[in-house]
Amino acid sequence: MRKPLEKKAKQMKNKTIKVDYLARVEGEGALYIKIKNNEVSEVELRIFEPPRFFEAFLRGRPYQEAPDITARICGICPVAYQMSAVHAMENAFGVTISPEIKELRRLLYCGEWIESHTLHLYMLHAPDFLGYDDVVQMSKDHPEIVKKALKLKKIGNDIMNLVGGREIHPINVKVGGFFKVPTRKDLMKMYDDINWARDAAVETARFAATLKFPEFVQDYECVSLVHPFEYPFNEGRIMSNKGIDILPEQYDFHFREEHVEHSHALHSRIRERDNYLVGPIARYNLNYDKLTPLCKEIAEEVGLSSECYNPFKSIIIRGIETIYSCEEALRIIESYRMPDSPAVKVEPSEATGYACTEAPRGMIYHRYRVNSEGLIEDAKIVPPTSQNQRTIENDLRTFVPSIVDLPEKELIWKCEQVIRNYDPCISCATHFLKLDIHRE
Amino acid sequence: MANKKPRLAVYKMSSCDGCQLSLLDAEDELLDVLGGVEMAYFPEASSKMQKGPYDIGLVEGSITTPRNVEEIRQIRKECKILITIGACATAGGIQALRNWKDTKEFTKIVYASPEYISTLDRSMPVSAFVHVDFELRGCPINKYQLIEVLNAFLNSRKPNIPTYSVCIDCKLKGNICVLTAHGSPCMGPVTQTGCNALCPSYDRGCFGCYGPMDSANTSSLAKQFKQMGFSKFDVMIAFRSYNAYAEAFRKESEANEK
Numbered sequence: 001m002r003k004p005l006e007k008k009a010k011q012m013k014n015k016t017i018k019v020d021y022l023a024r025v026e027g028e029g030a031l032y033i034k035i036k037n038n039e040v041s042e043v044e045l046r047i048f049e050p051p052r053f054f055e056a057f058l059r060g061r062p063y064q065e066a067p068d069i070t071a072r073i074c075g076i077c078p079v080a081y082q083m084s085a086v087h088a089m090e091n092a093f094g095v096t097i098s099p100e101i102k103e104l105r106r107l108l109y110c111g112e113w114i115e116s117h118t119l120h121l122y123m124l125h126a127p128d129f130l131g132y133d134d135v136v137q138m139s140k141d142h143p144e145i146v147k148k149a150l151k152l153k154k155i156g157n158d159i160m161n162l163v164g165g166r167e168i169h170p171i172n173v174k175v176g177g178f179f180k181v182p183t184r185k186d187l188m189k190m191y192d193d194i195n196w197a198r199d200a201a202v203e204t205a206r207f208a209a210t211l212k213f214p215e216f217v218q219d220y221e222c223v224s225l226v227h228p229f230e231y232p233f234n235e236g237r238i239m240s241n242k243g244i245d246i247l248p249e250q251y252d253f254h255f256r257e258e259h260v261e262h263s264h265a266l267h268s269r270i271r272e273r274d275n276y277l278v279g280p281i282a283r284y285n286l287n288y289d290k291l292t293p294l295c296k297e298i299a300e301e302v303g304l305s306s307e308c309y310n311p312f313k314s315i316i317i318r319g320i321e322t323i324y325s326c327e328e329a330l331r332i333i334e335s336y337r338m339p340d341s342p343a344v345k346v347e348p349s350e351a352t353g354y355a356c357t358e359a360p361r362g363m364i365y366h367r368y369r370v371n372s373e374g375l376i377e378d379a380k381i382v383p384p385t386s387q388n389q390r391t392i393e394n395d396l397r398t399f400v401p402s403i404v405d406l407p408e409k410e411l412i413w414k415c416e417q418v419i420r421n422y423d424p425c426i427s428c429a430t431h432f433l434k435l436d437i438h439r440e
Numbered sequence: 441m442a443n444k445k446p447r448l449a450v451y452k453m454s455s456c457d458g459c460q461l462s463l464l465d466a467e468d469e470l471l472d473v474l475g476g477v478e479m480a481y482f483p484e485a486s487s488k489m490q491k492g493p494y495d496i497g498l499v500e501g502s503i504t505t506p507r508n509v510e511e512i513r514q515i516r517k518e519c520k521i522l523i524t525i526g527a528c529a530t531a532g533g534i535q536a537l538r539n540w541k542d543t544k545e546f547t548k549i550v551y552a553s554p555e556y557i558s559t560l561d562r563s564m565p566v567s568a569f570v571h572v573d574f575e576l577r578g579c580p581i582n583k584y585q586l587i588e589v590l591n592a593f594l595n596s597r598k599p600n601i602p603t604y605s606v607c608i609d610c611k612l613k614g615n616i617c618v619l620t621a622h623g624s625p626c627m628g629p630v631t632q633t634g635c636n637a638l639c640p641s642y643d644r645g646c647f648g649c650y651g652p653m654d655s656a657n658t659s660s661l662a663k664q665f666k667q668m669g670f671s672k673f674d675v676m677i678a679f680r681s682y683n684a685y686a687e688a689f690r691k692e693s694e695a696n697e698k
Contacts, residue, residue: 023483023489026484027457050559165642169579
């Protein structure tokens with residue numbers, strides 16, 4: 001129905017690049033690039049995913065519903081929404097969860113990172129580097145790689161199934177803990193599979209490193225949670241490599257969102273500066289020292305140092321983070337003690353709560369104001385893709401001049417690849433995308 | 441179609457992508473299922489977007505914008521068989537909560553420049569605009585039910601999708617009844633199964649992901665909730681969630697508005 005790629009360009013100094021419907025991203029987006037005298041004059045990552053008004057219809061709903069309702073923002077990373085919502089509510093009501101619940105929440109997040117990173121790495125992103133339209137086509141030439149990838153992805157889903165009840169929109173998460181917690185025996189059943197998954201993740205990082213990467217480095221302001229002892233999932237301070245060091249409560253003082261005409265996603269900026277980067281590269285650069293020895297060993301083997309500023313290499317870092325997630329899941333299972341109670345008691349009060357957690361695609365922010373009856377009066381949700389939107393446009397502005405003389409089809413392919421480096425999740429970002437390349 | 445594989449299209453309206461992800465989440469069956477059809481249009485998974493007509497179209501998401509309305513009419517023309525997948529496409533989804541509110545107000549709450557936003561006042565199921573051949577329920581759908589439905593239509597038979605309540609599956613699993621034993625407001629007695637009684641298996645009341653079962657006795661359940669001490673507001677909230685605009689649930693929530 002929609003035209004996949006529209007070719008309007010001629011080989012000349014001025015042209016327009018248009019992609020009406022970006023493929024292999026979650027949600028609906030398009031790209032419009034205008035080139036004048038071989039300079040990029042306009043870049044618009046357009047998000048035409050219809051608005052769904054989550055922040056509005058959360059008003060008047062009981063606080064307990066926040067994790068389940070916000071999960072419906074995104075079927076790809078529901079755990080990120082659930083974790084952010086429960087931590088924000090617990091922040092509001094001064095609830096402290098037990099160490100065992102904290103560990104189980106990390107385990108649930110490990111499942112989502114393994115599933116989401118593997119989905120993106122093999123099924124949405126690798127076909128870009130290898131020149132396939134999709135993973136089914138890729139599986140004809142590389143059946144063993146794809147079969148292993150599917151098994152790895154499934155193990156991520158298995159973790160979410162066990163801890164969360166199901167992989168899409170889990171049902172077991174609640175403010176204060178869980179409805180039901182697994183026994184040690186339940187968790188041990190997954191141990192051998194996750195052990196296999198860790199080795200498969202090592203091969204995944206090695207495979208990702210064999211792909212061809214353009215020499216392209218950007219001076220990003222990387223923003224991520226940083227915790228003194230952990231690679232970040234649910235806790236930590238918001239930090240950047242350019243001096244931000246704040247609590248999630250202070251987010252609104254340092255970051256702002258603006259509404260631009262070409263997008264249903266709000267664009268985020270750092271108030272005193274400009275665009276910034278969240279996601280695997282930002283997390284890795286700010287938290288390298290928290291990775292396990294195996295992650296560091298494989299990173300070194302595949303040629304990564306402790307920092308990376310080439311967005312195309314995010315695919316390798318997703319591999320490294322998948323190794324981390326498997327190792328972390330194994331650690332949690334080995335040391336698991338079943339909590340005495342699946343949840344701590346929660347007494348709602350008139351309060352505002354804040355939380356940031358690390359979705360697979362980057363930091364996500366939730367803020368809720370709740371009234372004395374426990375009903376939500378105001379909600380604010382900032383997903384990773386809307387935070388990255390300006391940075392994606394910026395990458396395109398810098399990258400396109402170096403490839404502007406490529407034939408049209410390749411040019412468009414490369415532009416789409418720049419976008420897919422971010423694993424953009426457009427469903428999330430709506431309050432969030434459409435590609436047009438315009439050459440005059 | 442003796443030698444030619446049936447052509448499959450997967451479309452998205454207003455949604456979270458979770459239901460189409462269910463297809464990619466069927467890891468053990470994925471290559472077999474997608475190998476059995478020609479994946480002609482599935483933008484979330486493939487750059488190859490071929491023109492219609494298609495033999496089977498799967499639609500995820502509700503109709504919330506003038507653009508969605510145009511698209512769904514075009515999709516109906518392109519697809520021999522049209523199947524909606526999930527609560528959004530089948531009942532309007534969670535975003536149908538706007539149907540009781542002023543959408544202009546909503547736009548102002550979320551967006552600084554409401555004039556950039558084009559949206560309909562209500563989030564509607566696909567069937568409100570075009571004929572639908574089969575509606576698969578769930579928020580999200582059950583991937584095994586999706587494979588069953590695809591299999592059935594590819595083989596010209598009726599899909600084997602039960603329409604009885606969650607209660608039946610609870611009894612079959614031997615679950616303790618969370619409504620009578622724990623006093624949890626459980627929507628199981630009026631909700632169509634499909635999840636294998638998931639929430640009660642996790643000591644939680646069902647919250648209605650699969651929408652109303654056939655001939656759901658919603659008023660009786662509402663009365664039961666009130667006898668258990670829940671307020672009219674609680675009852676309204678219970679019926680007004682992920683399938684809020686499905687007729688039986690809509691009426692019951694409206695009956696419990698102030």
